[in-house]
Amino acid sequence: MAKNEKKQVAAITSMDEDFAQWYTDIVKKAELIAYTSVKGCMVIRPYGYAIWENIQRILDGMFKETGHENVNMPMFIPESLLQKEKDHVEGFAPEVAWVTHGGSNRLEERLCVRPTSETLFCEHYADIVHSYRDLPKLYNQWVSVVRWEKTTRPFLRSREFLWQEGHTIHATAEEAIAETERMLNVYTKFCEDALAMPVVQGKKTESDKFAGAVSTYAIEALMHDGKALQAGTSHYFGDGFAKAFGIQYTDKDNTLRYAHQTSWGVTTRLIGAIIMTHGDNNGLVLPPAVAPIQVVIVPAAMHKEGVLDKANELYDRLKAAGIRVKLDDSDNSPGWKFAEYEMKGVPVRLEIGPRDIAAGQCVLVTRHNGEKTAVSLETLEDSVQEKLTVVHDGLYAAALENREKRTYQCKTIEEMNDALAHGDGFIEAMWCGDEACEDEVKAQTGAGSRCIPFHQKQLSDTCVCCGKPAKHMVLWGKAY
Amino acid sequence: MAKNEKKQVAAITSMDEDFAQWYTDIVKKAELIAYTSVKGCMVIRPYGYAIWENIQRILDGMFKETGHENVNMPMFIPESLLQKEKDHVEGFAPEVAWVTHGGSNRLEERLCVRPTSETLFCEHYADIVHSYRDLPKLYNQWVSVVRWEKTTRPFLRSREFLWQEGHTIHATAEEAIAETERMLNVYTKFCEDALAMPVVQGKKTESDKFAGAVSTYAIEALMHDGKALQAGTSHYFGDGFAKAFGIQYTDKDNTLRYAHQTSWGVTTRLIGAIIMTHGDNNGLVLPPAVAPIQVVIVPAAMHKEGVLDKANELYDRLKAAGIRVKLDDSDNSPGWKFAEYEMKGVPVRLEIGPRDIAAGQCVLVTRHNGEKTAVSLETLEDSVQEKLTVVHDGLYAAALENREKRTYQCKTIEEMNDALAHGDGFIEAMWCGDEACEDEVKAQTGAGSRCIPFHQKQLSDTCVCCGKPAKHMVLWGKAY
Numbered sequence: 023m024a025k026n027e028k029k030q031v032a033a034i035t036s037m038d039e040d041f042a043q044w045y046t047d048i049v050k051k052a053e054l055i056a057y058t059s060v061k062g063c064m065v066i067r068p069y070g071y072a073i074w075e076n077i078q079r080i081l082d083g084m085f086k087e088t089g090h091e092n093v094n095m096p097m098f099i100p101e102s103l104l105q106k107e108k109d110h111v112e113g114f115a116p117e118v119a120w121v122t123h124g125g126s127n128r129l130e131e132r133l134c135v136r137p138t139s140e141t142l143f144c145e146h147y148a149d150i151v152h153s154y155r156d157l158p159k160l161y162n163q164w165v166s167v168v169r170w171e172k173t174t175r176p177f178l179r180s181r182e183f184l185w186q187e188g189h190t191i192h193a194t195a196e197e198a199i200a201e202t203e204r205m206l207n208v209y210t211k212f213c214e215d216a217l218a219m220p221v222v223q224g225k226k227t228e229s230d231k232f233a234g235a236v237s238t239y240a241i242e243a244l245m246h247d248g249k250a251l252q253a254g255t256s257h258y259f260g261d262g263f264a265k266a267f268g269i270q271y272t273d274k275d276n277t278l279r280y281a282h283q284t285s286w287g288v289t290t291r292l293i294g295a296i297i298m299t300h301g302d303n304n305g306l307v308l309p310p311a312v313a314p315i316q317v318v319i320v321p322a323a324m325h326k327e328g329v330l331d332k333a334n335e336l337y338d339r340l341k342a343a344g345i346r347v348k349l350d351d352s353d354n355s356p357g358w359k360f361a362e363y364e365m366k367g368v369p370v371r372l373e374i375g376p377r378d379i380a381a382g383q384c385v386l387v388t389r390h391n392g393e394k395t396a397v398s399l400e401t402l403e404d405s406v407q408e409k410l411t412v413v414h415d416g417l418y419a420a421a422l423e424n425r426e427k428r429t430y431q432c433k434t435i436e437e438m439n440d441a442l443a444h445g446d447g448f449i450e451a452m453w454c455g456d457e458a459c460e461d462e463v464k465a466q467t468g469a470g471s472r473c474i475p476f477h478q479k480q481l482s483d484t485c486v487c488c489g490k491p492a493k494h495m496v497l498w499g500k501a502y
Numbered sequence: 503m504a505k506n507e508k509k510q511v512a513a514i515t516s517m518d519e520d521f522a523q524w525y526t527d528i529v530k531k532a533e534l535i536a537y538t539s540v541k542g543c544m545v546i547r548p549y550g551y552a553i554w555e556n557i558q559r560i561l562d563g564m565f566k567e568t569g570h571e572n573v574n575m576p577m578f579i580p581e582s583l584l585q586k587e588k589d590h591v592e593g594f595a596p597e598v599a600w601v602t603h604g605g606s607n608r609l610e611e612r613l614c615v616r617p618t619s620e621t622l623f624c625e626h627y628a629d630i631v632h633s634y635r636d637l638p639k640l641y642n643q644w645v646s647v648v649r650w651e652k653t654t655r656p657f658l659r660s661r662e663f664l665w666q667e668g669h670t671i672h673a674t675a676e677e678a679i680a681e682t683e684r685m686l687n688v689y690t691k692f693c694e695d696a697l698a699m700p701v702v703q704g705k706k707t708e709s710d711k712f713a714g715a716v717s718t719y720a721i722e723a724l725m726h727d728g729k730a731l732q733a734g735t736s737h738y739f740g741d742g743f744a745k746a747f748g749i750q751y752t753d754k755d756n757t758l759r760y761a762h763q764t765s766w767g768v769t770t771r772l773i774g775a776i777i778m779t780h781g782d783n784n785g786l787v788l789p790p791a792v793a794p795i796q797v798v799i800v801p802a803a804m805h806k807e808g809v810l811d812k813a814n815e816l817y818d819r820l821k822a823a824g825i826r827v828k829l830d831d832s833d834n835s836p837g838w839k840f841a842e843y844e845m846k847g848v849p850v851r852l853e854i855g856p857r858d859i860a861a862g863q864c865v866l867v868t869r870h871n872g873e874k875t876a877v878s879l880e881t882l883e884d885s886v887q888e889k890l891t892v893v894h895d896g897l898y899a900a901a902l903e904n905r906e907k908r909t910y911q912c913k914t915i916e917e918m919n920d921a922l923a924h925g926d927g928f929i930e931a932m933w934c935g936d937e938a939c940e941d942e943v944k945a946q947t948g949a950g951s952r953c954i955p956f957h958q959k960q961l962s963d964t965c966v967c968c969g970k971p972a973k974h975m976v977l978w979g980k981a982y
Contacts, residue, residue, distance in 0.1 A: 068572065092555065120603040123600040125595075170605045
């Protein structure tokens with residue numbers, strides 16, 4: 023170990039031993055977050071926030087390509103405004119933070135810190151939507167929201183979290199439903215192409231809908247440990263909010279109609295999903311599209327003449343090629359650096375030393391499988407881009423394999439329990455549509471309904487629980 | 503007026519008649535903001551938010567070029583944490599919003615919604631800074647903050663506003679002071695190069711410092727109406743916060759030392775500054791660097807064959823050249839469109855009709871002076887870029903001229919009042935350094951001390967108020 027070595031890269035708990043501790047070790051040791059004295063709230067540190075910035079940049083581009091505009095609403099909602107839509111307030115009032123004082127004065131009406139902003143958007147739409155010519159409005163905002171959760175875990179469930187919330191308003195139900203589906207597809211494409219994370223698209227059951235929605239769509243992903251994680255949701259509201267808030271427009275035929283609305287969101291929870299989909303016992307493994315550092319250059323025998331010059335030259339070349347690259351020329355040992363950037367999940371490590379330079383090559387090591395390849399310096403940019411694709415594809419394939427291996431088709435609750443005895447996973451099973459059966463399945467297996475997948479299979483004719491005629495195939499799982 | 507014309511572009515109040523109403527008309531009619539039922543909070547609408555996105559993008563790039571990293575802190579500060587630094591809590595406690603309940607439960611300790619985040623950063627630094635090797639940390643965050651103001655105006659003073667807050671920590675006072683100055687220079691460059699807004703750099707007097715700072719630096723701009731606007735601030739904290747929060751590091755010589763800190767910020771107030779620096783009686787005038795639309799194409803005789811095709815072709819060309827361009831092919835009349843995009847402050851209007859096409863040209867109209875130039879379509883991209891530069895330079899020159907015309911040098915309070923009788927403006931006058939004189943000048947003239955400019959002039963040897971020996975030349979003005 024070099025004399026000035028900053029710190030030892032501490033080992034993390036094995037995920038097979040204690041998955042929850044493995045997760046906590048990664049978020050701390052990869053320096054994604056730090057705890058604060060505000061219970062349930064966290065600091066997102068530079069390395070964690072840089073992942074979020076990449077997520078934002080890519081998603082924001084996809085939103086804008088599909089015609090959406092960003093706005094900014096207040097963070098406070100007066101109590102009377104929150105109460106305007108009955109189902110909505112019932113869903114959220116129990117878990118909001120209330121502001122009661124401004125300075126030393128008690129407020130006339132208390133304000134909640136937004137848990138979500140439907141009510142604020144509705145108030146605004148009532149103000150600006152009058153004619154069919156004002157429609158649609160395709161708005162989004164990037165903000166934080168607050169939900170007063172009792173148990174919290176970094177990224178997965180915290181009292182404050184960062185997210186984007188899209189809120190759109192349309193002339194017709196058809197247009198609004200199409201928007202709900204379009205944005206679910208945007209999320210799906212993003213998860214697959216940027217996060218290398220396969221997801222199942224489906225509709226939530228009645229009991230699992232967003233408060234105030236006609237229907238809620240979701241994408242569900244399966245984590246390493248076989249638990250399900252809801253990665254994004256998209257809600258169709260019909261004209262329920264429009265009626266509660268009096269949002270009417272004059273149509274082409276001069277009649278007054280209520281507008282139709284949607285909302286959709288993803289959160290910093292996606293960072294949790296990345297960790298639990300791709301991470302391993304050496305730490306984080308980041309999909310290249312959102313990795314703050316895509317390639318780290320670690321020179322060997324740094325003091326030898328020409329090594330640092332060559333490393334700097336390669337740094338400049340990769341940077342010019344639009345690759346997010348870091349050169350670690352600190353006096354820490356190569357071994358320390360290997361462990362550090364493995365912990366941080368950097369997709370590709372580039373090793374270069376005197377012998378490599380003499381041979382006109384360097385070595386590329388891919389994080390997800392440790393594979394080493396000597397490549398010519400002449401075509402370095404291409405080789406690195408190729409390796410980044412290899413990492414992405416490898417991560418996606420491994421995640422898909424894990425999901426397929428852990429997805430069971432069951433016809434009875436006994437079969438479900440037998441399957442889950444081998445470890446958690448997704449279960450595909452038929453359902454009659456009765457909420458009582460949904461509850462009963464969860465009570466007996468621990469697996470709740472995740473969604474009614476768009477891609478339906480007719481596994482049997484009868485409900486997995488009551489034996490009555492089945493209406494849908496449901497995806498069941500234990501949830502984060 | 504065309505049959506389906508959406509609305510008439512309403513005239514706005516003349517700024518000479520009623521400057522405050524002129525300002526309010528612009529923020530509403532250029533669709534920058536909308537009011538909400540949350541007193542003192544506003545919706546930033548897509549056009550207003552797009553200006554902020556451009557400000558963010560440019561500034562964020564400048565912060566990253568100077569080595570800063572983004573993080574995200576919680577929005578809540580426990581009361582006990584806010585109280586740790588005595589001057590700081592005294593400055594902010596009277597104007598914070600207090601959260602007292604989570605759901606239906608009263609909190610054990612109330613939390614304020616951050617008015618600024620020094621205390622949170624300090625808590626985090628105490629956690630992560632231990633050795634000289636951990637320093638410096640150059641952090642920034644883009645968030646909103648809340649200050650319970652009594653009177654509010656869109657962008658200029660609202661209960662919630664968007665900003666960035668940089669928070670850095672250094673081994674030595676010298677490094678921290680250098681950082682404070684560096685960021686003031688970054689702000690200055692941004693205001694001049696991106697916002698076309700000249701500013702005066704200086705140091706705040708003791709009475710006007712940030713709560714908890716050793717020294718506060720600021721940039722001050724002069725608005726159309728002769729009022730001063732603080733456009734950005736940069737604070738040096740010494741080791742005061744470090745002592746209050748126990749932030750110590752082990753230096754190279756193995757001794758334990760307190761670290762030195764800074765913070766610096768600019769807010770959505772900059773949008774107010776843009777309006778009041780460049781706007782005119784036809785509406786907003788936007789500096790090209792932050793204009794959401796830099797060029798709007800307005801076709802004439804749109805129904806004539808070939809006009810829309812040509813307009814689309816020009817749109818594609820300008821877009822490909824990296825220019826933010828919009829083609830308005832709606833059925834509103836050209837007259838309506840002219841007024842609409844003048845109201846919205848689009849720097850350059852491109853007019854194209856059948857005769858232009860026949861002549862292989864189009865007409866460019868610059869928003870700030872209404873000048874029309876026929877330019878060849880062959881070199882359109884260059885001509886547009888040139889015009890954008892002309893607009894930027896024209897705006898900067900006009901703003902500088904306004905400031906110079908309205909900057910008076912005075913030796914006595916009588917001279918100050920005489921100068922201000924012609925209209926508000928900046929006054930340069932000498933000051934003994936005594937707070938009583940500072941207060942007296944404000945009481946007698948209405949003009950407070952804005953800053954002690956870095957660029958000092960020796961206007962006389964005596965204080966403008968008491969006649970005792972002068973220490974500094976102060977810039978005085980009535981403030982927003």
